[in-house]
Amino acid sequence: MVNKMNKIKKSLVVFLIIFGSIFLIGCDSKIKNEITVILPSGTPLIAVGGLLEEENVDYTVVSGADLLTTAFISQSHDIVIAPLTLGMKLFMNEASSYKMYAIITLGNTYIISREETSLDSIANLNNQEIMAFGQNNTPDIILKAALEDNKYQANITYQAGVNDIVPFFVCNDSSCAEAPKYILSAEPTITTLELKYGLSLNIINLQDVLGEEHEVIPQAAIFVNPNSSYLEDIEVFMKKVEKNVDELNQKTDSYVDRIINAHDFFSKTGADVLKRSIPRSNIEFLLAKEHQEIVVAYCHLLNKYNNKILGGLVVDEEIYY
Numbered sequence: 001m002v003n004k005m006n007k008i009k010k011s012l013v014v015f016l017i018i019f020g021s022i023f024l025i026g027c028d029s030k031i032k033n034e035i036t037v038i039l040p041s042g043t044p045l046i047a048v049g050g051l052l053e054e055e056n057v058d059y060t061v062v063s064g065a066d067l068l069t070t071a072f073i074s075q076s077h078d079i080v081i082a083p084l085t086l087g088m089k090l091f092m093n094e095a096s097s098y099k100m101y102a103i104i105t106l107g108n109t110y111i112i113s114r115e116e117t118s119l120d121s122i123a124n125l126n127n128q129e130i131m132a133f134g135q136n137n138t139p140d141i142i143l144k145a146a147l148e149d150n151k152y153q154a155n156i157t158y159q160a161g162v163n164d165i166v167p168f169f170v171c172n173d174s175s176c177a178e179a180p181k182y183i184l185s186a187e188p189t190i191t192t193l194e195l196k197y198g199l200s201l202n203i204i205n206l207q208d209v210l211g212e213e214h215e216v217i218p219q220a221a222i223f224v225n226p227n228s229s230y231l232e233d234i235e236v237f238m239k240k241v242e243k244n245v246d247e248l249n250q251k252t253d254s255y256v257d258r259i260i261n262a263h264d265f266f267s268k269t270g271a272d273v274l275k276r277s278i279p280r281s282n283i284e285f286l287l288a289k290e291h292q293e294i295v296v297a298y299c300h301l302l303n304k305y306n307n308k309i310l311g312g313l314v315v316d317e318e319i320y321y
Contacts, residue, residue: 029236029239029240030055030056030236031054031055031056031057031233031236031237032056032232032233033056033229033230033233034056034057034058034230035056035057035058035078035079035228035230035233035234035237036057036058036060036076036077036078036079037057037058037059037060037077037078037079037080037081037237038059038060038061038062038067038068038071038076038077038079038080038081039059039060039061039062039068039080039081039082040061040062040063040064040068040081040082040220041061041062041063041265042188042265043105043108043186043187043188043220043281043283044081044082044104044105044220045061045263045265045266046248046259046266046274046278046281046283047081047104047105047220047241047244047245047248047283048081048241048244049244049248049255049259049262049263049266050244050247050248050255050258050259050262051237051240051241051244052259052262052263053262054237054240056233057237060077061263061265065082065083065086068080068082068086069086069090072086072087072090072095072096072098072223073090073095073096075097075098075225075227077225078224078225078228078230078234079222079223079224079225079234079237080098080222080223080225081104081220081221081222081223082220082221082223083138083219083220083221084100084103084218084219084220084221084295084298085137085138085302085309085310087100087221087223088100088295088299088310088315088319089309089310091315091319092310092311092313092315092319093311096223097225097226097227098223098224098225098226099223099224099226099318099319099320099321100221100222100223100224100288100295100319100320100321101221101222101223101224101238101287101288101321102221102222102238102241102242102285102286102287102288103218103220103221103284103285103286103288103291103294103295104220104221104222104241104245104283104284104285104286105218105219105220105281105282105283105284106207106216106217106218106219106282106284106286107142107205107206107207107208107216107217107219107282108186108187108219108280108281108282109138109139109142109143109184109186109205109206109207109217109219110184110185110186110187110190110203110204110205110206110280111125111130111143111182111183111184111185111203111204111206112182112183112185112190112193112201112202112203112204113181113182113183113201113202114181114199114200114201114202115199115200115201115202117181117182117202118202119182119202119203119204120202121204121209122146122147122150122152122204122206122209123150123152124182125147125152125154125182126152126153126154127152127153127154127155128154128155128181128182129154129155129157129180129181129182130143130154130155130156130157130180130182130183130184131156131157131158131159131165131168131169131180131182131183131184132156132157132158132159132165132183132184133158133159133160133161133162133164133165133184134158134161134162134184135158136305136306136308137306137309138217138219138302139162139184139186140156140158140184140305141301141302141305141306142206142207142210142217143156143184143206144156144305145210145211145214145301145304145305146206146209146210149209149210149211149214150209154182157180162184162185162186162189163189165180165183165184165185166189166192166193168180168183169183169193170193170197170199187277187278187280187281188269188273188274188277188281190203190277190280191273191276191277191280192269192273192277194276195270195272195273195276196270196273203280205280207282213297213300214297214298214301215294216294217298217301218286218291218294218295218298221288222238222241224321226321241285242285245283245284245285246285248278248283249278249279249283252275252278252279253275255278256271256274256275256278257271260274288319288320288321289320289321292317292320295315296314296315299313299314299315300314
């Protein structure tokens with residue numbers, strides 16, 4: 001009986017040691033070595049805004065794809081946050097070894113009109129003029145797919161970027177007759193039109209009207225350098241990003257109040273715009289390896305409308321971290 005009790009005590013001690021070790025590892029959420037992150041301004045920056053002052057994380061915020069491409073090719077950063085198309089294309093061309101860890105933005109592509117212009121459904125776009133941006137790239141492809149999936153057509157004209165459309169859409173009484181009735185847009189530009197220009201808008205999320213094979217459209221992802229010397233710290237960072245995304249979606253107002261002075265992009269955009277735009281920005285944290293079907297469906301969509309982006313190919317499992 002004594003021997004049996006001693007065995008039970010020893011087993012309990014071993015269990016407590018193991019459990020305690022696991023607990024301590026789970027609680028050790030500090031990033032011990034400096035890791036480097038490069039990302040574009042805009043929605044991806046909002047997604048990590050609460051972590052910009054995190055100890056041992058060095059951020060480089062850029063505009064455009066050129067510096068992101070350079071980072072992928074040169075392996076200059078531990079983490080690159082970038083459009084899926086860019087990360088996938090470089091990986092498939094063997095110009096980058098970065099692997100996709102998580103998808104962080106979905107379906108931030110909208111059709112909008114002024115309140116007086118009917119936009120009850122995508123049917124209102126049939127045979128209409130639409131001013132869009134990103135010709136032959138993701139925004140344009142989503143628009144074309146939404147029209148085709150619903151068996152409608154439209155005459156599409158283009159500007160270079162989402163903000164380039166704003167001067168055409170914003171008008172006074174004398175110029176509104178020449179302004180486009182329908183435009184392709186995204187957050188936070190839409191909320192800026194509402195709050196800073198005082199426009200009442202009709203809004204349709206194109207992700208919601210795509211065919212069943214495209215329930216969600218992944219747009220930006222977090223890519224990890226598998227050759228980084230700090231993979232354990234990267235894992236800690238990813239847990240923090242996941243928690244941060246949950247906070248920005250669940251406690252949007254307090255999140256914005258916390259980040260508003262963390263970067264010029266936030267302060268220039270304004271707290272009111274950020275608070276209203278975040279729910280429509282569709283910022284999520286989806287582990288890429290667990291959502292491969294989303295990425296594959298996206299590849300097929302890109303190949304259907306512009307096979308030059310991925311060369312008509314689909315990424316294989318090697319890209320997932």
